Amino acid sequence: MSDSPGLLKTKKKNGSVYYYWRATRAVSGNPRVKDYPDQSVNLTSVAADKRPELCQTFTVQLKDWLKNGRKNPKRYDGTIESLSRIYETHPNSPFQAVKYSTQHAYLIEAKVLITAVGKRRIDKVTGADVIRWHKKASEPASQRGPRRLRRAQGLVRHLRRIVSFGKMLRLHGCADFKAILSELRIEGPAPRKEAPEYHQVVAFIKEAHRHGRPSIALAQAIMFELTMRQSNVIGQWAPIGDEEGGIIAHGKRWEDGLVWQDIKNGVLTIDTSKTGATGKWIVDEYPLLVQELEKIPTEKRTGPIIIDENAGRPYFHRHFARKYREIAQAAGLPDKIWSRDYRAGGITEAMDADANIEHARQHATHSDIKMTGRYNRGSEKQTAKVARARAALRKREGLGKNKP
Numbered sequence: 001m002s003d004s005p006g007l008l009k010t011k012k013k014n015g016s017v018y019y020y021w022r023a024t025r026a027v028s029g030n031p032r033v034k035d036y037p038d039q040s041v042n043l044t045s046v047a048a049d050k051r052p053e054l055c056q057t058f059t060v061q062l063k064d065w066l067k068n069g070r071k072n073p074k075r076y077d078g079t080i081e082s083l084s085r086i087y088e089t090h091p092n093s094p095f096q097a098v099k100y101s102t103q104h105a106y107l108i109e110a111k112v113l114i115t116a117v118g119k120r121r122i123d124k125v126t127g128a129d130v131i132r133w134h135k136k137a138s139e140p141a142s143q144r145g146p147r148r149l150r151r152a153q154g155l156v157r158h159l160r161r162i163v164s165f166g167k168m169l170r171l172h173g174c175a176d177f178k179a180i181l182s183e184l185r186i187e188g189p190a191p192r193k194e195a196p197e198y199h200q201v202v203a204f205i206k207e208a209h210r211h212g213r214p215s216i217a218l219a220q221a222i223m224f225e226l227t228m229r230q231s232n233v234i235g236q237w238a239p240i241g242d243e244e245g246g247i248i249a250h251g252k253r254w255e256d257g258l259v260w261q262d263i264k265n266g267v268l269t270i271d272t273s274k275t276g277a278t279g280k281w282i283v284d285e286y287p288l289l290v291q292e293l294e295k296i297p298t299e300k301r302t303g304p305i306i307i308d309e310n311a312g313r314p315y316f317h318r319h320f321a322r323k324y325r326e327i328a329q330a331a332g333l334p335d336k337i338w339s340r341d342y343r344a345g346g347i348t349e350a351m352d353a354d355a356n357i358e359h360a361r362q363h364a365t366h367s368d369i370k371m372t373g374r375y376n377r378g379s380e381k382q383t384a385k386v387a388r389a390r391a392a393l394r395k396r397e398g399l400g401k402n403k404p
Helices: 031-037 046-066 080-088 101-115 125-137 149-168 174-183 198-210 214-223 230-234 287-293 317-330 343-354 357-363 368-377 380-396
Strands: 007-011 015-024 040-042 236-239 252-255 267-271 279-281
Touching: 007 046, 031 046, 046 080, 046 101, 046 236, 046 279, 080 101, 080 149, 101 125, 101 149, 101 236, 125 149, 125 174, 149 174, 198 287, 198 317, 198 343, 214 230, 214 252, 214 287, 214 317, 214 343, 343 357, 343 368, 357 368
Parallel strands: none
Antiparallel strands: 007 015, 015 040, 236 252, 267 279
């Protein structure tokens, strides 16, 4: 079965190539297909790697319509569910512009939203309703379990997302509801406070080598030293599009991870997958990173930098996470420290060292200095420096003797 059911590729006389999803190509042999409201969807402006998933989505919706006689799933009927489907499938939706991993996260949030309140009409919902939904979604899964604030936040976050797009399309009720949502302040999960310190990173790296995982030792060294996102270090796996070549496994293509070609003349340069910002780091300035790179023979420095020793290809995220946890536990690191916290650990260490926060922002390729502040977990070193600076000021001004 094709991974792009219903996809039609046409070539015009001027050489231009166009792509469409056609209902009659997706499902044949059923006379009711010709009655489907949306016979064709232009996918020319959609990125090639996104077309298969959209074709699959459109085909599932078509089959559902044929089976249950439902209305066109892409037609707005005023409900939250229909608006969410439009957001996911419209060729000009912001959903089409984000990475596959981000789309996956959005779809998880959409599922929570639709399951809870998908049938509610946009023009009938009040701010009080949203507060009640958030409260309900945040209830613990078990009697003694923690509140699920991240889940509840995702519900409201996706609601804001789809309503903003609905307003852009001038869909009924969306503009008024967006105004209501802008007034709401919803409780979210507490920001993460965990970040490994240098000695913990060193302990982890030593243990990774004992486990025969120099790849994970190098990955964590890069995240800590270069304050780089995990997704940019180990890469991501996305559905296969029309492009040829690349690293393929389990029906997906690897992308966005570090490759040896990113290091030229001693400088590692990448365009980050999340913000598109360009990051540049002089490799020799990072002793922990140099130490790990020197262990890799020159003849093996081709292709992806982080390679699963057993599979001979880049890691899938879940497998990497499992191996990281095994090594971290053996090294005595707390379970509350995650692999991706090493980026925050590097930023916190920089702030402890009195690094300029603007320089730290550039180092971490953050688009907003506020985000750098969030990644700075803070420490007693930083508060002690503030205390000493205040005491020094009092001494200079002759106030040190004025004791209570």
